[in-house]
Amino acid sequence: MSGIFSELRVIELSADVTGSMAGQICADRAAEVIKIEPPGGDVLRHVDSYDSGESKLxxxxxxxxxxxxxxxxxxxxxxxVKALCDTADVVIASQPKRPLPSELSYETLKIQNSKLVYLDINAFGRNGNWADSASNDLVMQAYAGNMLSEGKTEPDQITPRAIVSTQMSEYVTAFYALLGISSALYHRARTGVGQEVSTSKLLTMLSIQSARIVTNDLADKKVIGFRNRLLELRTEGASLAKIKSERGKTAPRVINAFYRPYQTRDGAVFVGALTRNLRDKARGALNTTLLGRDDPNYDTRNDEYYDNALRQQAEIEAYLKEKTTEEWIGILEASGVPTGEITFPEDLYNSEQLLENSYIAELDHTSGRQIHVMPHAQFSAFPDPEITAAPSLGRDTTRILSEIEND
Structure with missing residues (x-):
């Protein structure tokens, strides 16, 4: 198989989504990826498994x-394992529940393999009180502020609701990790020297919400008081209910009629008017005079103003239900408003858009034909990657180990 990473050998020492995804991207780019699994198999083989040692995940x-x-x-x-690592161009180390033995650390492996690019993926970073703490995606969402900033709560209106549709910290960290690997390989191509690359899931979660993390006293005038008050409340040991109440004083009610989902007669559609120019177009398409935050007198703290805005928003909601999703997409697109049908993942198997772009394809697996999402990047020099399904447990053990013995 030819590709960007052809002739590279990657040894994957992972037991999580992040390390596995990073290894898969290398394989998609034609690297030889050898996944080291324990006798019982990678833990992901047993998550909602449909057969012994086989799972969709x-x-x-x-x-x-x-x-x-x-x-x-x-x-x-x-x-x-060490002998295999001595033959590797890249080692991916991502073990969230227990550290690898020192014999498989970068400091040890680089002695015999100075060109090695070693990727260390951890949860909270290498230093600090949380450095050795176990984690998963929801723990990272909680610690990094994503869960509370999402604003969704359980029925008590206080307890934050978990964001479970996508394992953000796991998957996004894998892509950041590949940027690190690619950069280190580029450096090695220029210098002949390998190096260790370290990243964490916590850093990923901070980076994808950096606009919320960054401080700017001029832009943050409305929230500086709460930032200071938050430190006081944490010191006092205040309840979450009290903290959210205090935060609510600095977070005015929002009318967001032009950047949100709506029900249609036969489904749902998203209206994506994020700028003033697009909101003006959306107002025409949706037959409304609601100005929202474009109103120079916008003041949702005023109950009469807020109630009137909610009434106009309800009229928009009712209006959208009068036509089908297809009709609304046509109307919104004709008006120049970004829009899209709201779908379930199960809707996508026969999506013409995905099929026309070769974003999904069928693969042969021991369990039968499977539909898979294809590699995230398409390269003009390698237009037709040869993609094969995941291996059965230990399928390549004898062959790979015989190569070591022969060497």
């Missing part, structure tokens, strides 16, 4: 790889 993250079963908790297994 594992299969979605491990296409194009080779599976080698070795127990590096045993001296013989550790010796063989």
């Amino acid at each position: 594992y299969e979605s993250l491990n296409r194009g790889k080779q599976s080698v079963v070795l127990d590096y908790d045993q001296s013989d297994g550790l010796k063989l």
Whole structure:
């Protein structure tokens, strides 16, 4: 298989979504990716498994790889894993529940393999009180502020609701990690020297909401008081209800009629008018005079003003239900307003848009034909990547280990 990473050998020592995804992207780019699995198999094989050692989650993250079963908790297994790492261009280390033995650290491996690019993926960073803490995606969303900033709560209006549709910290960290690997490989191509690349899921969660993390006293006049008050409340040991009440004083009620989902007669559509120019176009398409935040007298603290705006928004909602999704998409697009049908993932298997762009394809697997999402990037020099399904547990153990013995 030819590709950007052809002739690169990647040893994957992962037990999570992030490391597996990073390894899969390497495989999609034609690297030889050898996934080291314990005797019972990668833990992801057993998440909602439909058969012994087989799950959709594992299969979605491990296409194009080779599976080698070795127990590096045993001296013989550790010796063989280290021997494989000595032949690697890249090692991906992502073990959220337990650290790798020192024999598989970058400091040890670089002695025999000075050109090695070693990717270390951790949760909270290498330093600090949380450095060795176990984590998963929802823990990261909670710690990094995403869960509370989302504003969604349980029926008590206080307890934050988990964001479960996408494992943001896991998947996005994998893409950041590949940027690190690619940069280190570029440096190695120029200098002949490898290096360790470290990233964390916490840093990922901060980066994807950086506009909320960045401070600017001129722009933050309305929230500076709460920032200071928050420190006081945390010191006092205040309840979440009290903290949210205090925050609400600095967060005025919002009317957001032109950047939100709406029900239609037969489904739902998203209206994506984020700028003033687009909102003006949306007002015409939706037959409304609601100005919202474009009103120079915008004041949602005024109950009469707020109630009137809500009434106009309700009229828009009723109006959208009079036509079909297809009709509204036509109207909004003709007006120059970004829009899209709101779908379930199950709607996408037969999507002409996905099929026309080769974003999904069928692969042969031991369980039968499977539909998979194709590689995230398409390269003009390698237009037709040869993608294979995820391996069965230990499928390549004998062959790979015989290569080591022969060397």
